[in-house]
Amino acid sequence: MPTPGRSTIVLVFGVLTLVWGTTWAAIRVSLEGFPPIAGVALRFAIASAVLLALAFRLGVPLGRAAAERRLWAANAVLSFCISYGVVYWSEQFVPSGLAAVLFATFPLFVALIAHVALPDERLGPRGALGTVLGFAGVAAIFSEDFSKLGGRAVLLAAAVMLVSPIASALASVAVKRWGRDVHPLSITAVPMGIAAVVMGALAAVTERGLPLTFAPRPVAALLYLAIPGSALTFGLYFWLLAHVRATRVALIAYTTPLIAVAVGALAFDEPLTGRTALGSCLVVAGVALAVSRPRVSDTGA
Numbered sequence: 001m002p003t004p005g006r007s008t009i010v011l012v013f014g015v016l017t018l019v020w021g022t023t024w025a026a027i028r029v030s031l032e033g034f035p036p037i038a039g040v041a042l043r044f045a046i047a048s049a050v051l052l053a054l055a056f057r058l059g060v061p062l063g064r065a066a067a068e069r070r071l072w073a074a075n076a077v078l079s080f081c082i083s084y085g086v087v088y089w090s091e092q093f094v095p096s097g098l099a100a101v102l103f104a105t106f107p108l109f110v111a112l113i114a115h116v117a118l119p120d121e122r123l124g125p126r127g128a129l130g131t132v133l134g135f136a137g138v139a140a141i142f143s144e145d146f147s148k149l150g151g152r153a154v155l156l157a158a159a160v161m162l163v164s165p166i167a168s169a170l171a172s173v174a175v176k177r178w179g180r181d182v183h184p185l186s187i188t189a190v191p192m193g194i195a196a197v198v199m200g201a202l203a204a205v206t207e208r209g210l211p212l213t214f215a216p217r218p219v220a221a222l223l224y225l226a227i228p229g230s231a232l233t234f235g236l237y238f239w240l241l242a243h244v245r246a247t248r249v250a251l252i253a254y255t256t257p258l259i260a261v262a263v264g265a266l267a268f269d270e271p272l273t274g275r276t277a278l279g280s281c282l283v284v285a286g287v288a289l290a291v292s293r294p295r296v297s298d299t300g301a
Contacts, residue, residue: 004243012236016252021259023229024096025267026221027088033218035210036088037203042222044080045196047230051189060183062190068182071175072190078171080195085202086164093150093157095270100260101141101280102161107251107287108134109169117173121245127290134286138162140279148273172249176241184238192230257284 030039055062063069091099108131115123123131146155179187241249257280264270272280 009240009244012240013252013255016233016236016240017255017259019228019233020252021100021256022263023225024091024100024256024260025263026224026229027091028096028264028268029221030218030225031088031092032221033213033215034222035203035207035212036092037085037199037207038210038212039222040080040084040088041196041199041203043084043226043230044192045200046223046226047234048189048193048196050227050231051185051235052193055183055185055189058185060185062186065182067178068186071179071182071187072194074174075171075187076191076194076198078167078174080191081198082167083164083171084195085199086160086167090157090161090164093153094161095149095154095264095272096268097257097261097264097270097272098141098149098158098276099161100257100264101276101283102138102158103165103168104257104280104283104287105134105138105162106165106168108290109166110172111290113169113173114176117177123290130286130288130290132286133289134283137279137282137284137286140282141276142279144273144275144279149271149276172241175238179238180242184235184242187238188231188234192234251287 027039030043034042063072087099087103094102111121111123111127111131114121115127142155142158146152146158175182175187237249237252261270261272261280265272
């Protein structure tokens with residue numbers, strides 16, 4: 001697989017940052033019309049259909065190797081069912097900007113897991129210090145008086161929200177270790193389709209009787225989440241993961257909160273207290289330190 005140029009990698013990073021930075025607010029809008037589990041199912045059903053059509057159009061082989069099929073299952077469960085199920089449920093209570101900041105711990109979990117699972121991505125003193133700093137930021141956020149952010153329900157949902165970056169980190173390291181020769185469309189489209197089926201069945205049981213409101217605003221948000229926010233971005237993400245270190249790809253997770261917090265504050269007047277802002281800065285700084293690797297090329301496994 002040819003190595004892409006630096007400008008291509010920078011462009012992909014920029015697209016992912018911009019789109020994923022705005023999806024946090026879009027999730028909140030989509031929840032105005034669709035319950036959380038149903039919203040996840042609809043999002044990935046649409047995204048999977050788009051990507052599978054593209055895969056068939058391009059003649060991408062799907063599922064020929066057992067390892068590829070195992071990655072389908074792992075990615076479906078970890079990246080899409082658990083991670084996004086938690087995000088959608090949590091955003092019923094947690095401000096979208098704060099949810100994005102909590103998910104920004106994703107690179108810290110990637111660094112810890114990669115240290116064990118990926119021999120070329122050991123965590124050195126700099127990474128260990130960054131990880132401690134990042135989690136100190138999380139501690140600062142949770143030391144906040146959550147009555148200022150919405151009360152005990154926000155505190156509980158914020159704690160549950162941390163399950164999402166852990167699940168996504170496990171999936172990313174698995175893909176990095178075993179999915180280098182698997183086409184990005186395969187790793188993306190099929191797991192999304194599996195997640196859509198699983199989450200649709202779960203929604204039928206747990207959200208029975210809850211209305212689906214196909215109003216223009218939530219429908220527009222759903223389509224934005226499904227096509228630019230999933231079909232485009234996850235295809236680019238797993239393509240990038242094949243060419244760039246897992247810990248460096250995870251840099252995206254600390255650039256997106258900057259956009260997410262700004263959009264949440266401007267569009268929804270979401271609160272941002274001084275202690276939460278301090279914790280957010282510590283998380284971003286910790287992530288930057290944890291994933292920085294002096295004298296290491298931007299590309300390569």
